[in-house]
Amino acid sequence: MSERIAVEAAAPYEVVVGSGVIGELTDVVGTDVRRVAVIHSVAVRERALGVRSVLGRDQLEVHLVEVPDGERAKSADVLEYCWRVLGESGFTRSDVVVGLGGGSTTDLAGFVAATWLRGVRFVNLPTTVLGMVDAAVGGKTGINTASGKNLVGAFHEPAAVLCDLDVLQTLPRPELRSGLAEVVKCGFIADANILELIENAGAQSVLDPTSPILAELVTKGIAVKARTVAEDLKETGGAEGGIGREALNYGHTLGHAIEREEAYGIRHGEAISVGMVFVAELAHRHDLIDADLLQRHRDVLASLSLPTTWAGAFSPLLAAMRMDKKTRGDQLRFVVLEDLGVPRILAGPEEQVLRDCFAALAGGLR
Structure with a gap:
């Protein structure tokens, strides 16, 4: 069973909570997409491979973009690295970014999506309680600077958030x-x-x-x-x-x-x-x-x-x-x-x- 929570913002979307809801990812990504960049933390590398398998239909390019765990991901250097991967992959406005990991990863992935070509679609797959309850929902994206946390960012709402409760069984x-x-x-x-x-x-x-x-x-x-x-x-x-x-x-x-x-x-x-x-x-x-x-x-x-x-x-x-x-x-x-x-x-x-x-x-x- 899953529960669907509507976020009635400027660009409405749903947060789907339940066991096995990762299976909805293909429908959320849509049929008019050629490339998907899955920005994921080191800790969920194996799960990223599973996401690639879920998305592995014909003619869909899935690029796994691995970033550091935790707050180390939210830096200008890591942001630039993600941009470079999108550029080298020929990412266009019709393509999709997926954020897979905890709150830091979804913050980063959202900011990558907000800033690439002035905004492309993105989907969040939070893998922690923190990510599900807070960071992945609400459209706040950003990175840290030497002056403080989340001082550089943008409001960019996801197309959907899929909170698969099964992942919590492997969470420390x-x-x-x-x-x-x-x-x-x-x-x-x-x-x-x-x-x-x-x-x-x-x-x-x-x-x-x-x-x-x-x-x-x-x-x-x-x-x-x-x-x-x-x-x-x-x-x-x-x-x-x-x-x-x-x-x-x-x-x-x-x-x-x-x-x-x-x-x-x-x-x-x-x-x-x-x-x-x-x-x-x-x-x-x-x-x-x-x-x-x-x-x-x-x-x-x-x-x-x-x-x-x-x-x-x-x-x-x-x-x-x-x-x-x-x-x-x-x-x-x-x-x-x-x-x-x-x-x-x-x-x-x-x-x-x-x-x-x-x-x-x-x-x-x-």
Whole structure:
């Protein structure tokens, strides 16, 4: 069985979630295509060969473009390499890019598609929980620079996203756990049923890649993302002055700074987990949420063995946060909660308050 989630954006498409949905790839690619470039990470090399077999009909050229694992793929050098392969292969506007891998790979593949010939079609085949719930859906594409994460990119919606849950059975447990941080995020900003499902089911069921609980959590997380981006594709603000797509950055301002400080040696979900506890502490100190909701952040994340503290120094993180995409001029802006499922922007908090929040988070380190 599969579930189809419509993303009603400017160019509507479907996210298909279920077992064996990779079989739909040929139909999604279409019949008027001559070349397909499958941009894939090293970790899914064998799966890329399987994708080539699925697409292996007569007269269709399938080019496998292997890129580094993780955030190392999101660089200008790797982007240029992908462009070179497309150029040497004679890639035209009627051809298709497929992104196969985790969130970093789909970010890169989408940006390759957005920039080649000013935009060609692409399809995402995410192979991680993080990729399925977050990166592969919504049309945000991009690469990193020395100044920060995702500072260069474009909005370019996929033609389809196929989330084949079978691939999660081969996913390392730390990667599975990391991706669930984005699911938890969706619970706090939009769908409290996600939190209740995790709390009631327990970590053993949630972290079982064959569990219907995990399948339900992934589907619910995707549904939150789909609704949010349909309302506010380009992050310009939601209906009636609401926060819109910026809500999806809950925990990401500090989280991205930690990733950069760790030279991307920490998993994205782990950094975002710490970032969510930080902004919960920030909201509590501004009397927006109560102590129970603050503690619920720690409890839900800790139940999945996700980190809720970080022992590094704060000053480098503060400098990195000033490069965050939500910053306006010199004013830092954070996505916080004013109640469960009610996100808002907190602009310009005092630096000492930020340091105090971090001290509480990091056990007294500044």
